[in-house]
Amino acid sequence: MGFYGKLWCGGVTEAKDVVYYSVLLDGDDWTGTGTGSGYIDLKTVWGTDEIVAIAPFYGQLIIFGKNNIAVYDNPHAGGTLALNEVIKGIGCVSRDTVQAIADDLVFLSETGLRSFARTAEKDKLPMQEMSLPITDTLIRNISQSTNVKSVYVENEGIYIMSFVDKNINYVFDFKHRTPLNTPRITTWSFNLDREPASMAYTELYSGLLVGQKDGSIAGYEGYFDTDLAWDSGVSYTNFAFTSDITSTWIPLGQTMSAALLKNMILVLEGGSGAVLYLKWYKDFGMTPSDITSINLRPATTGSTSLWGASTSRYGTTVVAHTHDAALHPSNSLYSPIYGLQEYRTPLTGSAKHLKISMAIESNGYDASIQDLSLLHKEGKIR
Numbered sequence: 001m002g003f004y005g006k007l008w009c010g011g012v013t014e015a016k017d018v019v020y021y022s023v024l025l026d027g028d029d030w031t032g033t034g035t036g037s038g039y040i041d042l043k044t045v046w047g048t049d050e051i052v053a054i055a056p057f058y059g060q061l062i063i064f065g066k067n068n069i070a071v072y073d074n075p076h077a078g079g080t081l082a083l084n085e086v087i088k089g090i091g092c093v094s095r096d097t098v099q100a101i102a103d104d105l106v107f108l109s110e111t112g113l114r115s116f117a118r119t120a121e122k123d124k125l126p127m128q129e130m131s132l133p134i135t136d137t138l139i140r141n142i143s144q145s146t147n148v149k150s151v152y153v154e155n156e157g158i159y160i161m162s163f164v165d166k167n168i169n170y171v172f173d174f175k176h177r178t179p180l181n182t183p184r185i186t187t188w189s190f191n192l193d194r195e196p197a198s199m200a201y202t203e204l205y206s207g208l209l210v211g212q213k214d215g216s217i218a219g220y221e222g223y224f225d226t227d228l229a230w231d232s233g234v235s236y237t238n239f240a241f242t243s244d245i246t247s248t249w250i251p252l253g254q255t256m257s258a259a260l261l262k263n264m265i266l267v268l269e270g271g272s273g274a275v276l277y278l279k280w281y282k283d284f285g286m287t288p289s290d291i292t293s294i295n296l297r298p299a300t301t302g303s304t305s306l307w308g309a310s311t312s313r314y315g316t317t318v319v320a321h322t323h324d325a326a327l328h329p330s331n332s333l334y335s336p337i338y339g340l341q342e343y344r345t346p347l348t349g350s351a352k353h354l355k356i357s358m359a360i361e362s363n364g365y366d367a368s369i370q371d372l373s374l375l376h377k378e379g380k381i382r
Helices: 132-144
Strands: 006-012 015-021 038-041 051-057 060-065 068-073 082-088 099-101 104-109 112-116 127-129 148-153 158-163 168-177 183-188 196-201 208-212 217-221 224-227 241-246 257-270 275-282 292-295 340-346 353-362 367-381
Touching: 006 051, 015 051, 051 104, 099 148, 104 148, 112 132, 132 183, 148 196, 158 196, 257 275, 292 340, 353 367
Parallel strands: none
Antiparallel strands: 006 015, 015 038, 051 060, 060 068, 068 082, 099 104, 104 112, 112 127, 148 158, 158 168, 168 183, 196 208, 208 217, 217 224, 241 353, 257 340, 257 367, 275 292, 275 353
């Protein structure tokens, strides 16, 4: 790492628990002949561990081990480094998962994605878990591979994390948080070895550059991937893709009795012309219900109205004069509601816990779930 006027290096094979730093403003001098070079031996700080990553954080030096984290003060002043804090039992599994996000430092630990969050006094570093909905899945992925890359796309407010060997990619949306103040998470996979193997945020090509596993370089825009066309003959077309959304297990408020399922009320914005496929799981079971299809048909423009339109109850012709809503929107007496729309679907059976799974095919229109309510009543004790 290059920061605080020095180069910092740790985790080398010969001494995996030692951090070396160069002379101030002279990255070629590590020998101590200049002023300010030296090393930090962490054996006496955290015991047996090895360095995975080094990062700057608000005037401090953060050293990530596999199982511990050491925080040092005064890294910019040679010879006055001072240990501030040792966080034991939590470390970083991959160097390339560490990213600075606003006033946080995000990294992947053995138990999920975490970040440092400052208190008002900025003197301690309490940690917040950012991946609660997928913690079990991340733990399983980490046990199979620690070849993990990441990038923070600042203009989008998203942290992208790629398990390269498994073709599993997570996108954490820090602009749209859950009620628990954690980022909303989506999962992506790619065909034909196009999954990200390295990523960088840059001012070029809309911000994000991706080195793909097959050796290509790509940028991402719209809802299709586009090779950076050094070959002017390369072109791609938008294709629809399916988004799968699954809730956590939802307790229905009963401890001794199962709830009789009645209806689900879903409030959606957008999704014009798409079909939402809904299924649900009961009481931690692995077998879902039959799939229910819901056609999403909200109004998409501000000129649509019932008066004079082909679907108007008054007909398309009045006294030999056509009132076309597209041509005469000011003459319309009846207009649809734009934006949010409510959809109802019946649920069947009984359960104490319910998990909702939805799939929607994107065709270029945004779709956003705004609210979801489950109607049920108390059933028999079981």
